Amino acid sequence: MAPEIFHIAQTPITCHAFSADHKQLAVSLNSNDAQIFTRQGAAWTPTETLSEHDKLITSIDWAPNSNRIVTASQDRNAYVWQQTPDPQTGKTIWKPTLVLLRINRAATHVRWSPNEDKFAVASGARAIAICSFDPENNWWVSKLLKKPIRSTVLSVDWHPNNVLLAAGSADMKARVFSAYIKEIDAKPTATVWGSKLPFNTVCGEYASPAGGWVHAVGFSPSGDVLAFASHDSSISIVYPGGPAIYNIRISSLPFVTLTWTGEDSIVAAGHDCQPVVSAASTTTRRTRGGPRAGPGSVGRLNSGAWSTFQDADKRGHTGPGGVKEKDTKLTTVHQNTITSVRPYEARGGRVSKVSTTGVDGTLVIWEADSVSAVTGAMGGMRM
Amino acid sequence: MDNAFRKIDIDIYDEDVLQEEELFDADPRDPAQVLDDAKQRQNAVRGALARSDVVGALNIVLEDAPYGSKVEEAKTVSLQTLLTILNTTKATEIPGVIRSLSLDGQDTLMKYLYKGMAMPGWGDISGSILLGWHEKLTEVAGTGCIVRTMTDRRIV
Numbered sequence: 001m002a003p004e005i006f007h008i009a010q011t012p013i014t015c016h017a018f019s020a021d022h023k024q025l026a027v028s029l030n031s032n033d034a035q036i037f038t039r040q041g042a043a044w045t046p047t048e049t050l051s052e053h054d055k056l057i058t059s060i061d062w063a064p065n066s067n068r069i070v071t072a073s074q075d076r077n078a079y080v081w082q083q084t085p086d087p088q089t090g091k092t093i094w095k096p097t098l099v100l101l102r103i104n105r106a107a108t109h110v111r112w113s114p115n116e117d118k119f120a121v122a123s124g125a126r127a128i129a130i131c132s133f134d135p136e137n138n139w140w141v142s143k144l145l146k147k148p149i150r151s152t153v154l155s156v157d158w159h160p161n162n163v164l165l166a167a168g169s170a171d172m173k174a175r176v177f178s179a180y181i182k183e184i185d186a187k188p189t190a191t192v193w194g195s196k197l198p199f200n201t202v203c204g205e206y207a208s209p210a211g212g213w214v215h216a217v218g219f220s221p222s223g224d225v226l227a228f229a230s231h232d233s234s235i236s237i238v239y240p241g242g243p244a245i246y247n248i249r250i251s252s253l254p255f256v257t258l259t260w261t262g263e264d265s266i267v268a269a270g271h272d273c274q275p276v277v278s279a280a281s282t283t284t285r286r287t288r289g290g291p292r293a294g295p296g297s298v299g300r301l302n303s304g305a306w307s308t309f310q311d312a313d314k315r316g317h318t319g320p321g322g323v324k325e326k327d328t329k330l331t332t333v334h335q336n337t338i339t340s341v342r343p344y345e346a347r348g349g350r351v352s353k354v355s356t357t358g359v360d361g362t363l364v365i366w367e368a369d370s371v372s373a374v375t376g377a378m379g380g381m382r383m
Numbered sequence: 384m385d386n387a388f389r390k391i392d393i394d395i396y397d398e399d400v401l402q403e404e405e406l407f408d409a410d411p412r413d414p415a416q417v418l419d420d421a422k423q424r425q426n427a428v429r430g431a432l433a434r435s436d437v438v439g440a441l442n443i444v445l446e447d448a449p450y451g452s453k454v455e456e457a458k459t460v461s462l463q464t465l466l467t468i469l470n471t472t473k474a475t476e477i478p479g480v481i482r483s484l485s486l487d488g489q490d491t492l493m494k495y496l497y498k499g500m501a502m503p504g505w506g507d508i509s510g511s512i513l514l515g516w517h518e519k520l521t522e523v524a525g526t527g528c529i530v531r532t533m534t535d536r537r538i539v
Contacts, residue, residue, distance in 0.1 A: 126399070150401045172406055172536075210490065211407055212534040232534040233527035249486055251525025 003333060004365040006044055008037065013357035014057065015340050020064035022344070026050075027357065028057035034071050034081075036094075044363070052079050052096045059109045063116040069094070070119050072107035078121050078131070080140060099140040101129045109155045115162045117184050122153035128167055130179045130199075145177050145200050155216050159223040163188040163197060166226055168214030174228040174236070176203040192224050192241045208236050208247055215256040215270070220263055221349075227266050229255035235268055235278060248278060257341045261351035261368040269338035269356055273330055275366060336360040404452065407536040414453045421449060421457040425464045432471060438483045440468050445488040448495075450537040458539060465495050466507055469516055477519045489524040493532045494539045496520065 014028040025037045025044060033051040037044040055075035062069050069081040079096040086093045101107065105124030112119045121129040121142070126149045129142035151171035158165055165179040178197035180188065193203040204226075208214075212231030219226055226238040233250045235258065253271035260266050261277075269275035329335070336359035344365055345353040355365050394400040410417065424443050431440035444464050449457040472480060484492065499513045521529065 150399070150405070171401060210531045210535040211537075212531075230534075231530070233530040249490075249527060249531070251527045253526055254530055 001367050003367070005333060006363040006365075007361060008044060008357070008363050009361040011361055012336070012359040013339065013361055013363070015059045016342070016355065016357040016363065017060045017062040017069070018342075018344065018355065019062055020067065025363070026060050026062055026069055027363075028060060028071075029361075030056065032056060032073070032075075034060055034069070048094060050079075050081055050094055050096070053077060055106070058107060059111075061110050061112050061119065063112045066116045068112075068116070070099075070110050070112060072110035072121050074106035076103055076105065076107060076123075077101060078107055078110060078119075078129075078140075097140060099129075099131050099142065101131070101142050102144065103127055103129055105152070108153060111156050111158055113158045113162050113179075114160050118162070118179070118181060120156045120158065120165050120167075120179060122156045122167060124152040126151060126153070128153050128156060128165070128177070128179075130165070130181065132181050132184050143181065143199065145179065147200060148202065148205075149175070154213060157218045159191070159193070159219050160221070161188055161191060161223060164191065164193055164203065164219075164223070166217040166219055166228075168217040168228050168230075170213045172207050172211045172213065172230070174206045174214045174217050174226065174230075174238075176226060176240075177201065178203060204238065204240055206236065206238050206245060208232055208234050210234065212254070215254065216258045216268070218258050218260050218266070220260045222263055225263075227258060227260065229258050229268055229270070235266065237266075250276075256337070257339065259341050259343050259351070259354060261343065261354065262349075265368075267341055267354050267366075267368060269334075269341045269358075271337050272332075273334045273336060273338060273358070274332040275338065275341055275354070275356055277368070333364055334358045334360055334362055403536070407450075410449070410451050410454070414457070417449045417454045418457040418460070420447075421460040421464070425460060428464050428468060432468065437468060437472050437476060437480050441465075441480065441484060441492070442488060444468065445484070445491045445495075448491050448539050450539050461539070462495060462498060463506060465492075466499065469512055470507060470509060474515060477516060478523065481516075481520050481523045486524075489520060490528055490531050490535070491539065492516075493520055493524065493528045494535070497532055498539060 009029045012030040014030050016025060016027045018025055023039050027035050029035055032053045032055060033049050034057055035046055036048040038047040053073040053075050055073050057071050057073045059072045070078060072078045078099040078101055080099060081094040081096050083092050084095045101121055103123040103125040107121045107123045109122040110119055118130060118132045128145040131140045131142045134141045149169055151169055153167050153169045155168045156165055163178060163180045163185055165177050168174045176193055178199060178201035180197050180199050188197055208230040210232035214228050214230045216229045227235060229235050231254045233254045235248045237246045255268040255270035258266055258268035264279060266278045267275050268278060338356050338358040341354055341356045343351040344355040351368050353365055354368050357363050427443050428440045444461060449461055496513050496517050499508050502508060503510060
């Protein structure tokens, strides 16, 4: 089935999150406000604006069961938004609660834990704030994961057991931490990542051979495998029991976001504008790419920018007219970097649909298995 | 605008500052040994080139290439060795040679090409030959290979 394409805005979409019923969508349109869109037939119309932050909102997450939204921003704050009736009008509104993050740099990424009783906020302060609700004081308090983070944390992902947290950081490392909060969590059972798990236990620290900022991390649905995408145009897949790390080199530009769709497959997307399915198993590894220019050409360089340059070089053409309008359009669905890919719909234990948003202001909902056509195999292995 | 403040080294006031050398795993080999290796390889490469075994010669110089801060001389020797290979290979053979390199070999070759292009006029560097190799290597290994060259702190 062809992907569903929605042009949401003329501005970049920094991040997106759906409500549990998929009828509503919260996005940050590269601004200080979170915008809520409601689906009306085949279109998304803006219905509400959540404004409280005074700098760019970097990440949004929508808890499916408790129907709460959390937003993180460069203003070093996070807010939890909850639907409550307005005391004057009786109308349902989104009411913000400030979270005491105690970080002195921008918040970069936020995710609710699976039980929705905690959330993790990654930040530029070399720390991750693990936030939980304190009913006595009626506010959200945070506990900081600090050691041994050396630089900005770019992404976080929760393990299904509600205790372990993966984090990708600009110090070139992906790590697995324990984010155990005594007041909330039951004593966790042992996993492949470890058995004794007091707060801030480092269960693993991994890097890609060529290094690079770790843009995205993700636990597999079982939580037994970790995948991370780094700026050296590669995805690494960590099997802690092995212990083995598989590193898959990509021949195109780096991925900045990824999500697992099953125990053996990942959808990743980024600067190459096209989501890619990567099928994983312990014996073989295939990466499937989207439609690309023919053999002998270098990615998409051969189209717009390249022919402009050639025209200028060979025929002295500069400015418009040298290149036909259609040549500036990319062959991919997204026309610019994809900033976030998230699971959209699950069927039979597998994610059957994923959603992507990007710098081109477009939201696309893809069938997870037909994200792209098979073009070739590549792989690399490191034990 | 006054921007003299940009020249103040604020890192000296930060105990937690992230140093350049913490961003990659250091080469476990001793610098003197790395230099010896590089010189031995130079001879091995000459031998391989005499047998017109370009792939063999490239593999010798690209495997465990010296990187890091204390091995400048070994790096220079390795670059020189590599340039003799690049300069003596016929243009028509290049695509086949590149295809028979390992993925690591392709990434390391790209690092040397960029190093060479950053030093115009040094030794027997020829810009047009480096660009020829760069074009063919990008066709085989893609833009990802260039991204890895720019990202990797293990600079050759």
